[in-house]
Amino acid sequence: MFDNFVVPDLLPAAPEIFLAFMALVILLVDLTVKDSRRTLTFALAQLTLLACAVIQLVTSTGDVVYTFSNMFVDDLMADLLKLFLFMTVIVVLFYSRAYVLDRDAMNKGEYYVLALFATLGMMVMISANSFVTIYLGLELLSLSLYAMVAMNRESAVSTEAAMKYFVLGALASGLLLYGMSMIYGATGTLEITGIAERLYGGGVNKGVLAFGLVFLVCGLAFKLGVVPFHMWIPDVYHGAPTSVTLFIGSAPKLAAFAIVMRLLVNGMITMAQDWQAMLVILSVLSMAVGNLAAIAQTNLKRMLAYSAISHMGFMLLGIVTGIVGGDARYALNAYSSAMFYVLAYVVMTTGTFGMILLMARAGFEAENLDDYRGLNKRSPWFAGVMLMMMFSMAGIPFFVGFFAKFAVLQAVVAAGYIWLAVVAVLFSLIGAFYYLRVVKLMYFDPPADTSPLTAGMDMRILISANGLAVALLGIFPQMLMSLCAYALLRSL
């Protein structure tokens, strides 16, 4: 009965396998570690991620490789996104360390193990070439995140956020699954490349397919957090412990981008007309709601949640302008600009939440806008870092956020959607207001709280490096831009 069994090529999935193995090992090791010596767990988790990055670099061939009966794919896009993912998670864990140490309920080994499992889930999503793989990765990520949000058991807000996240996340997964089953019904395959072939061949029931596509897009919109499927974002960002907000707000955007690319671009490019029309609406609504609602916020985490919504809307602009009237000439330019946007956004958002963690200390969450009053008096350097983050998010040069917006807008104009570009810039003008307000609080207002910042040296160095990265990537964006373009060229 095992005649047909072929041992799959494990090499393309080597980082995933290693990470899964190490996560289990760390879980066991952590059982023997006392709360006071949790540093060991932390160090092991970081080393694992570092090793994953090395394995990823070594095993990458640069070609598109399928394995596990075509359910898993390793291409340059996946490699680049995963490397970024490891880097992001490493930085995120560094940022959260002091915060977690200060809070007993969170200072558990599970925190790191869950983070590793979430990372594994994202890796699987990034490399998925089948509906089943995507769903598997997505659920692994989501379940880990639900638990992480609820980790601070004493906090009613966190528990509520976790509950909301779970219910809405489950609904989104349901939508996604429903869409997938429809598409499976229409095409008879779960494999993404297979679906692309069937659709190209024609003779597929258009009605069922379109129906499935709508649900698929809804599910993706939930995971990206774009309007009108954005309701969970502000509550979860606000309610989750800040270190977890940082995690949710950064790395999963990479994975969400990847599954959008896999499902819509790799799988259903022949239906581009249909899903692009849907995404345009989502994108414009997100920019509108995200930017307008952010103005009304007094809580920085909530403000950044709405800002995340608007940024994802902006990123979608790059994806909707790939195919113009059946012409794929602009596809590479458009998709690589969206990818660059996501990477730039992750760098910025990591730094911004990192600043919130830097300001926080035992028993004090620096999450209200007013906590940033007069920061320039307390610490000119970190006020400067935050200033760079804010201007970068607003899309002002010389920071990376400008070139992210530049790349996407350029793709939109190239595709001939001038009106869309005008809408996008008008909403970024509105967006500039609330970023400027943070700068205003830090620089123009007298400090409300003059206590010095207590963060450790590692945190200070890392966040300074993050700030400089935002500036340097803004002055020399070429390398990352061409990396994105090259990776997509070799993958699509």
Place this chain on the structure above:
Amino acid sequence: MSTYPLLSFAIWIPIFAGLLVLLTGNDRNAPLARMLALIGAIAGFLVTIPLWTGFDAGYGGMQFLEVKTWIPRFNVNYHLGVDGISMLFVILNAFITVIVVAAGWEVIKEKVAQYNAAFLIMSGLMNGIFTSLDGVLFYVFFEASLIPLYLIIGVWGGPNRVYAAFKFFLYTLFGSLLFLLALMYLFIQSNGSFSILEWHTLPLALGAQIWLFLAFLIAFAVKVPMWPVHTWLPDAHVEAPTGGSIVLAAIALKLGAYGFLRFSLPIAPDASHELSGFVIALSLIAVVYIGFVALVQADMKKLVAYSSIAHMGFVTLGFFMFSAMGIEGALVQMVSHGFVSGAMFFCIGVMYDRVHSRQIADYGGVVNTMPKFAALFMLFSMANAGLPATSGFVGEFMVILGAVKFNFWVAFAAASSMVIGAAYTLWMYKRVIFGDVANHHVAELTDINKREFAILGALALCTLWMGVYPQPFTEVMHASVNDLLRHVAISKIQ
């Protein structure tokens, strides 16, 4: 021609000096910060002098060129160069930076390092704007220069500074975002080039030109500022610290006008001709109506701010008559306005530092206690009113002369501003300086010290030099302006 990358020096020396000043940290090191800032500003000024001495006035194209690839992915280059139009502004900017650092020497006592760093960085960025020959490079400098000015107004400004800073930032950002889209459109139309010089020869249909022209117009009109998008300027001026006002008036306002010559006219010549009547109408409204608005101001800074808008109206008027006389007159007016308005704001700053009021009504009889100051202030007021033998006269006279050839009634309206300008400036001067000593504040005034005298003296020399012997200034711009006019006369429609 020099082998050194002079333009890069002009941009990056102030910026790195600014970063260095930032490193001096808190106010304990304030003297060091000031000294470093002054050295940086002077060094930045000295490297621009070879631009003047080494400039080939007979050649109308770009000189001191530097080209390096920057972002090959979008064919963006680090492409710098100056012609007779932009060269003067680089030098003016570097010169004003020295003035500004000196102007804040004793006055700014808080966050000295950040204050000086902001000005130095902004000076470098603005040199970048004047010398960029690549659309993206230009835009990056154009927008990045908002950040330091936003901070300068917001941190060191007056009581209503937050409102003014936001208004300034959002207004200008609004203008520049549409400009960005215009750049991208040109990038697509030119098959992937961001080179401004290549865009100059790019054929474009009239419809496209008109849209481009309007996008440029919004960006530059806000920056100039032209009526009716000028309302941010009085707020920004009133709330900004003296140094901020000087830079704003002397340099920042020139950016918009410069943009017209670098972008609007050569890239969309047919649309420029088509819409010139519209721009001239806006300019005349600025010249006449804003002149009357200036007349009724009770706040000296506001008065000079409105007078700046009126003077810049002359500049845009000069541009859109498409004659060498008009454009050269406008350019002379821009340089002259840099000296004169800078000096006017500094004079008001001198009084404000002593009395802490900008209201005309709080003064009177200042000549009794500050005779040296009154004499110098008189010179600048006369220059602001356009008295012959001062630099203010040359530009206005040339523009009016150009206007007479263009259309008598336009010239008539423009010339009426000479009267209005004299009225508001000299009336303010009379109320502030002459008469009896108004109150004990004025009675206790001390005359300007050596530092203030040196600053005003330097500006006075420039004003007089340009007024008596303007030829060196017009000489360098002649060839470039003629090239521009020849270019604009040829239709781009194919």
